[in-house]
Amino acid sequence: MTTGNQKPKDTDNLNIEIRLLLEAIYLKYGYDFRDYSFAHIKRRILHRMNLAGLPNVLSMVEKVLAGHDLIQHLLSDLSINVTEMFRDPEFFKKVRSEVAPILQTYPHINIWHAGCATGEEVYSMAILLHEEDLLRRSQLYATDFNNMALRKAKEAVYPISAIKEYTVNYQKSGGKASFSDYYTARYNSAMIHNNLKNNVVFAMHNLAIEGPFAEVHMIVCRNVLIYFNRALQNKVIGTFTESLLPGGILCLGSKEDLQFSEYFRFFATVDPAHKIYRKKYDSTY
Amino acid sequence: MTAHTDTRVKFKAVVMGSSAGGMDALTEVLSRLPAGFPLPILVVQHVSPISENYLVKHLDSICKLNVKEADEKEQIKCGTVYFAPPNYHLLVEEDGSLSLSVEQRVNYSRPSIDVLFDSAAIAFGAKLIGVILTGANNDGSNGLLKIKEAGGIAIVQTPSTAYVDSMPLAAIQKADPQFVVPLSQIAGKLIELCSVE
Numbered sequence: 452m453t454t455g456n457q458k459p460k461d462t463d464n465l466n467i468e469i470r471l472l473l474e475a476i477y478l479k480y481g482y483d484f485r486d487y488s489f490a491h492i493k494r495r496i497l498h499r500m501n502l503a504g505l506p507n508v509l510s511m512v513e514k515v516l517a518g519h520d521l522i523q524h525l526l527s528d529l530s531i532n533v534t535e536m537f538r539d540p541e542f543f544k545k546v547r548s549e550v551a552p553i554l555q556t557y558p559h560i561n562i563w564h565a566g567c568a569t570g571e572e573v574y575s576m577a578i579l580l581h582e583e584d585l586l587r588r589s590q591l592y593a594t595d596f597n598n599m600a601l602r603k604a605k606e607a608v609y610p611i612s613a614i615k616e617y618t619v620n621y622q623k624s625g626g627k628a629s630f631s632d633y634y635t636a637r638y639n640s641a642m643i644h645n646n647l648k649n650n651v652v653f654a655m656h657n658l659a660i661e662g663p664f665a666e667v668h669m670i671v672c673r674n675v676l677i678y679f680n681r682a683l684q685n686k687v688i689g690t691f692t693e694s695l696l697p698g699g700i701l702c703l704g705s706k707e708d709l710q711f712s713e714y715f716r717f718f719a720t721v722d723p724a725h726k727i728y729r730k731k732y733d734s735t736y
Numbered sequence: 737m738t739a740h741t742d743t744r745v746k747f748k749a750v751v752m753g754s755s756a757g758g759m760d761a762l763t764e765v766l767s768r769l770p771a772g773f774p775l776p777i778l779v780v781q782h783v784s785p786i787s788e789n790y791l792v793k794h795l796d797s798i799c800k801l802n803v804k805e806a807d808e809k810e811q812i813k814c815g816t817v818y819f820a821p822p823n824y825h826l827l828v829e830e831d832g833s834l835s836l837s838v839e840q841r842v843n844y845s846r847p848s849i850d851v852l853f854d855s856a857a858i859a860f861g862a863k864l865i866g867v868i869l870t871g872a873n874n875d876g877s878n879g880l881l882k883i884k885e886a887g888g889i890a891i892v893q894t895p896s897t898a899y900v901d902s903m904p905l906a907a908i909q910k911a912d913p914q915f916v917v918p919l920s921q922i923a924g925k926l927i928e929l930c931s932v933e
Contacts, residue, residue: 488835490827
């Protein structure tokens with residue numbers, strides 16, 4: 452076993468192989484992970500390499516180019532995002548107190564959940580809107596570029612083991628009813644009630660490569676930008692700025708910040724701690 | 737020359753992990769480090785997802801070093817201790833900036849010590865010191881081994897001085913650290929390792 456000094460050359464070569472793999476995925480399949488945070492990408496690629504029993508990253512490049520089903524696993528690995536219902540209960544509490552009154556003034560509300568993954572956040576928002584008597588006039592668009600995640604999101608079936616935590620989150624978020632009102636428990640699963648799904652449309656959309664999805668009053672994109680480098684973050688925030696109607700609301704994750712973006716000047720801060728922003732009315736965009 | 741480019745620099749960072757009993761253990765270690773301690777310190781303390789992270793504010797008020805919650809894309813600097821935020825994994829990039837992630841819990845934990853230690857071993861190689869303190873699960877044992885395999889230094893708190901000894905015991909068994917040190921001497925050990933020859 453080496454007590455070894457890790458040779459910088461080895462690290463450099465490994466990083467080059469990883470960049471080759473990302474380039475291959477982009478050129479062959481059109482999915483662009485080249486501007487993602489590198490440590491995150493590297494971790495997931497090396498994890499898949501070990502799971503697949505492959506000797507090195509270069510062999511993964513070969514398999515991707517050969518059309519091997521490794522690509523499906525990689526896409527899943529690189530796009531998977533773990534989410535919970537009512538994650539960051541304080542955020543949802545602020546949406547109730549600061550954002551709902553703004554939404555009340557619109558006769559019809561369009562909301563875009565960008566990077567919705569398996570849908571927990573979308574249904575949390577649907578529950579909140581229902582309790583604030585806003586769901587009826589809302590249309591929620593939930594997008595992601597991971598097809599399997601979208602399918603799971605449409606099904607809206609979640610493990611019973613997670614329900615306890617979700618219940619606590621829901622209560623701490625200012626939930627007005629009982630969390631059990633919103634799902635049916637069956638064996639090991641909890642099925643979200645259909646009436647919460649009626650106002651949700653799920654669609655494929657790739658934030659890294661596509662532009663605006665729709666013109667909306669509110670965008671929720673939480674803990675997606677953390678995976679992107681600064682350049683890609685800025686591009687995506689530009690897309691959001693374009694998609695939002697004047698006065699529209701942008702919600703980011705608790706550790707994400709709009710102030711590092713060149714588009715920050717188009718926004719006013721509604722709640723700095725919970726990363727809720729509002730597009731100014733007089734932005735000439 | 738910054739530490740990043742100075743090839744004479746022996747270490748570039750310290751990473752630490754703790755769980756049950758970590759509040760007191762971290763206080764003991766970090767409060768003894770001088771303001772001029774030459775390495776950035778990255779810490780994973782297991783906390784509840786809805787924690788307000790008072791530990792960070794408390795430590796900042798009593799330590800000579802700056803103590804803060806890590807922000808994504810932040811460049812790490814000496815004189816500062818960076819804590820992983822509740823419910824996020826903390827990773828360090830090869831350019832010395834921080835990244836956050838929301839992957840599955842690792843060893844039932846998010847933030848996970850293994851996730852931080854893994855990324856730090858990749859980023860810093862032999863120029864890394866890893867420290868495991870008190871705790872009740874095995875998180876960090878694999879990560880500490882990776883640090884050692886990459887040529888870095890592994891330090892574990894002497895189990896008999898730990899509030900809960902299972903994490904230090906697991907780390908000792910898995911990683912065979914170069915140093916097993918009583919809590920009260922860990923700060924001194926870090927200072928000694930960093931001192932110029």
